[in-house]
Amino acid sequence: MDLNNNFIKDLITVIVPVYNVEKYLEQCVDSILNQTYKNIEIILVDDGSKDKSGQLCNEFSNKYSQIKTIHKKNAGLGMARNSGLKIANGEYIAFVDSDDWLAPQALKNLYDSMTKFNCDYCKGGFQKVNDEGHVLFENINDFQLFEGTDAKRKLLPRLIGSAPGKHDSINMSVWGCLFKHQIIMKHNLRFPSERKLMSEDIVFDIDYMQYVKNACIISKSDYKYRQNAFSLSTSYREDKFIATKKLYKYLLNKMKALDYGESTILRIDRNLFVNLSGCIFQENNRSLREARKRINIICTDPEIRSVIKKYPRKKLGLKQRIFLSLILRKQVYLLYLLAKVIN
Structure with missing residues (x-):
């Protein structure tokens, strides 16, 4: 344990909010366990699931020492991620949604670029896939390094959206990224509830990016985003x-x-x-x-x-x-x- 910040050096904590995903959870967890980067811990946050997801989380925790499970009352994606942050030990933080999965080299590619360029934030692209694993769409960017104030002045606006006449936006989701735990804890950064403020990811990104010195975008699409009709991003929202x-x-x-x-x-x-x-x-x-x-x-x-x-x-x-x-x-x-x- 690093006595300066109480985080375990080079450890990546992967936080996975879980809600009614018994059909997909095993694939998600297996993809994290099978990463080529092995220095990881996994925190499964069962957000009051009504199916067998909570039971599966317990089975994973009992079987694998690097997996921890939290059971909590349902409060949404943002609050589940916050619960995971409370017990995270890693120097780095990654978020994975429980109906998605990672290519084997996903965390290593992020970590290698993060450390090589001394970055506080590293982001890759993604592939949108269906239940059969067929790629429907690929989002991939050229490698870009944002140094000093460019991280918050040039990268952050592109996370918000494209400029007029351009298609220069960068996907703002917190999955597919690597964050520095020290920045999150030092500045007490947390997600809002998506029930109170939608697009909780960009709210977190804005706060986080104010403290970033260097950031990089890598030309990889290792995150597999499942097109799921029942996910928060695609389901009907009355308000x-x-x-x-x-x-x-x-x-x-x-x-x-x-x-x-x-x-x-x-x-x-x-x-x-x-x-x-x-x-x-x-x-x-x-x-x-x-x-x-x-x-x-x-x-x-x-x-x-x-x-x-x-x-x-x-x-x-x-x-x-x-x-x-x-x-x-x-x-x-x-x-x-x-x-x-x-x-």
């Missing part, structure tokens, strides 16, 4: 539009307070547009009458209309311009049809 507006206001106020400037505000605006599409497209399974009523609320919202009108829409691609134009013109029925087609 999604309200939550979207709340996140937008939070990001706007936060980044203004941190003095990030107009270019970052435009990235926040574009992030809003992406979330608005999610609000509308999730209505595809509702009745026409109910869906049109909910979509109309979005189209007539004064704040949303103001943001769209002020944004330099001519710099966007054709599909995005059409989408925003449909909102401004209150073309509720066409938006509903678009949601049906896309889904």
Whole structure:
């Protein structure tokens, strides 16, 4: 144990929030156990699962000395990750969602770049896969090193969203990354509840990145993100539009307070547009009458209309311009049809 910070040197703690994933948990845990980087501990946080997930966690803990299990009352993904952080021993922290899995070299690739370039943050790409393991989409970036203030001034805005006229965003999820435990603990960084503030990952990233000196993006896609109809990111959320507006206001106020400037505000605006599409497209399974009523609320919202009108829409691609134009013109029925087609 390192007496200076109470973390075990070179140990990677992998925190896995678990909720009703008995079908996928074994593959997830096996992929972490089979990493080529062996100096790891795994913390499984059973977030009040109603299936056999909690029982499976106990079986893994009993079988493998490097696995610990926490059972807690259901409170959501962010709170589960916080519970794992409380008992983590590693110098480094990684997060893996329990319906996903890792390629064997995932942690080693992150660790090697993290240590080689003396970074406080390292991020790789990912592959979106289906239940059969077929790759549906690959997200991979060229290697990039952000030194000094560039980590928080140039990388962080790209985690929030793309600039007008560009596709330069970097996936903001905390999975597929390696973090320094010392930074998290020194500054008491924690995740908010996604029930109170959606996109808890970017909220954590913003806070964490304020203390990062060097960061790197590696050209690997070792994280396997499962397209799962029942995951938090894809399941229907009744208050999604309200939550979207709340996140937008939070990001706007936060980044203004941190003095990030107009270019970052435009990235926040574009992030809003992406979330608005999610609000509308999730209505595809509702009745026409109910869906049109909910979509109309979005189209007539004064704040949303103001943001769209002020944004330099001519710099966007054709599909995005059409989408925003449909909102401004209150073309509720066409938006509903678009949601049906896309889904």
